[in-house]
Amino acid sequence: MPELPDVEVYRRYLDATALHQTIERIEVKHQRVLATTPQKLGTNITGHEFEATRRHGKYLLACADDVWLVLHFGMTGQLRYFESPDQEPDHDRLLFHFANGHYLAYDCQRLLGEVDMIDEPRQLIEAKELGPDALSLDFEGFQACLAARRGAIKTSLMNQQILAGIGNVYSDEILFQARLHPKTKVNELDPGARHAVFEALHDVLTTAIDCQADPNQFPASYIIPRRESGAPCPDCEGTIQQITFSGRNAYYCPACQRKP
DNA sequence: AGTACCACCTGACGGC
DNA sequence: TGCCGTCAGGTGGTAC
Numbered sequence: 001m002p003e004l005p006d007v008e009v010y011r012r013y014l015d016a017t018a019l020h021q022t023i024e025r026i027e028v029k030h031q032r033v034l035a036t037t038p039q040k041l042g043t044n045i046t047g048h049e050f051e052a053t054r055r056h057g058k059y060l061l062a063c064a065d066d067v068w069l070v071l072h073f074g075m076t077g078q079l080r081y082f083e084s085p086d087q088e089p090d091h092d093r094l095l096f097h098f099a100n101g102h103y104l105a106y107d108c109q110r111l112l113g114e115v116d117m118i119d120e121p122r123q124l125i126e127a128k129e130l131g132p133d134a135l136s137l138d139f140e141g142f143q144a145c146l147a148a149r150r151g152a153i154k155t156s157l158m159n160q161q162i163l164a165g166i167g168n169v170y171s172d173e174i175l176f177q178a179r180l181h182p183k184t185k186v187n188e189l190d191p192g193a194r195h196a197v198f199e200a201l202h203d204v205l206t207t208a209i210d211c212q213a214d215p216n217q218f219p220a221s222y223i224i225p226r227r228e229s230g231a232p233c234p235d236c237e238g239t240i241q242q243i244t245f246s247g248r249n250a251y252y253c254p255a256c257q258r259k260p
Numbered sequence: 261a262g263t264a265c266c267a268c269c270t271g272a273c274g275g276c
Numbered sequence: 277t278g279c280c281g282t283c284a285g286g287t288g289g290t291a292c
Contacts, residue, residue, distance in 0.1 A: 001285060032269090058286080075285050076270080091270090110269045112286060128287095151262050160287085168285055246264060248285060 002073035003058055004134055004165030005208035010071075010079045011055045014062060014104070017081035022049050022099035023064070030093040033108055035070075035116035044117060045069065054121055056133050057164025061124065067117050070124055074112030080105040134165035135205055142198045146186050153189065153197065154182035154250055166201070169224060170208070172251050174200045176223040182243070182250045184260040227251040 002010070023045055028038045048064040055061065060071040071077070080089045083102050088095075092105035094115055106115060118124055131145060145163050149156045156162055157171040166174070175182050177200035180193060189197070204222075211217035215225045221234050228251070229242040238255035 003286090072286085074269085074287080109271075110284090110286095112269060114287090148261085155262080158286095247266080249283095 001075050001167055001169050002077055003167040003170045004055075004205055005170065005213040007055055007058050007060050007073065007165075008135075008209050009213045010073070011053045011060050013079055013081070014050065014053055014060070018096070018098070018104045019050050019052075021102070022047065023096050024099050025097040027095040027097065028093075029095060030108075030111065032111050033093045033106070033113055033115050035114050040117060056121065056125060057130055057160055058167070059124060059128075059130075059164075061121055067119060068121055068124075070114075070116040070118055071106060072114045074108060074110060074114070076109040077113035078107050080107055129161050131159075131161050131163040134163045134201060137163065137198075139195065139198050142201070143194060146189075146194065149186035151186060152183045152245070153180060153186050155246065156186050157197075157201075165205070168248050168250075169227065170204060172227060173204045173208075173222060173224050176252060176257065177204055177221075179256050181257045181260050182252055183245070188260060223251065223253070 026038070026041050026046060028034060028041070031038075034041070044067045045064050050062045050064055050069075052063045053061060058072060062069045062071070080092070081102065081104050082088065088103070089105050089107040091109040092107045093111070094106035096104040098104070106113075124130070132141060137145070142163070146156060149162070154171050154175060157166045157174060158168060172182070174197065178193070178196040180197065207219065215222075218224055223234060223240065226232065226234065226240055228240060231240040233240060233253040233256060236253065236255050238253050240251050241254050243250050243252070
């Protein structure tokens with residue numbers, strides 16, 4: 001589930017593989033993921049090259065001369081750079097052909113991702129009304145984001161309009177590391193707890209990026225590899241529990257993360 | 261402002 | 277063997 005760390009790993013992957021190569025052709029394999037038209041993509045990007053990338057929350061941006069390609073990965077999106085056609089991934093929806101004969105695929109099994117083209121990165125932030133990128137915040141900025149909030153902390157962390165980049169999976173990890181119950185009300189967090197959430201947010205996101213967003217490489221103290229009802233808690237004798245709210249699953253340890 | 265619930269979408273998985 | 281219901285969780289919409 002591509003959240004901030006996954007998308008940052010994709011960004012570095014694109015930087016390491018596909019920068020500064022002339023794009024000869026863009027093959028649209030599935031129209032549904034395109035928020036723009038194949039014609040506009042072709043006109044503005046064919047013949048150019050990706051020069052630089054950025055990321056805001058779960059969005060990856062790639063600059064090609066005068067335009068920015070915007071990639072969102074939905075639940076199942078990923079990037080694949082490959083050298084010969086037989087390495088083409090199963091669900092590529094957009095395929096960039098480079099002049100050197102290599103390819104970059106935007107692969108998205110469930111078609112919930114979206115690719116768009118804009119003139120300036122700020123257009124993305126305005127259009128989607130995104131909050132600041134979660135990793136760009138200092139503690140003051142983080143506090144400002146939470147200032148007017150009264151609902152459950154997990155809901156606020158996952159709200160892209162408040163701060164961008166955190167989804168269901170990483171919000172569970174942040175709250176586990178901060179030892180806070182997911183339903184704790186934001187307005188009931190004391191300054192110490194706010195600090196704990198901020199520290200956990202920063203630690204978890206940077207650690208996950210360092211681990212290539214691969215749960216197999218995460219520290220043993222992490223709950224993400226155990227997001228399963230009845231799994232052992234990494235920190236106590238308790239077991240992980242699942243609760244549903246607003247239609248999604250939250251996993252937590254009832255012993256470590258007490259009820260508010 | 262918050263919360264609940266639905267839809268989009270595909271493939272994996274369990275039950276029969 | 278194969279059909280069916282359920283689930284995964286990002287975003288966005290509606291209703292209360």
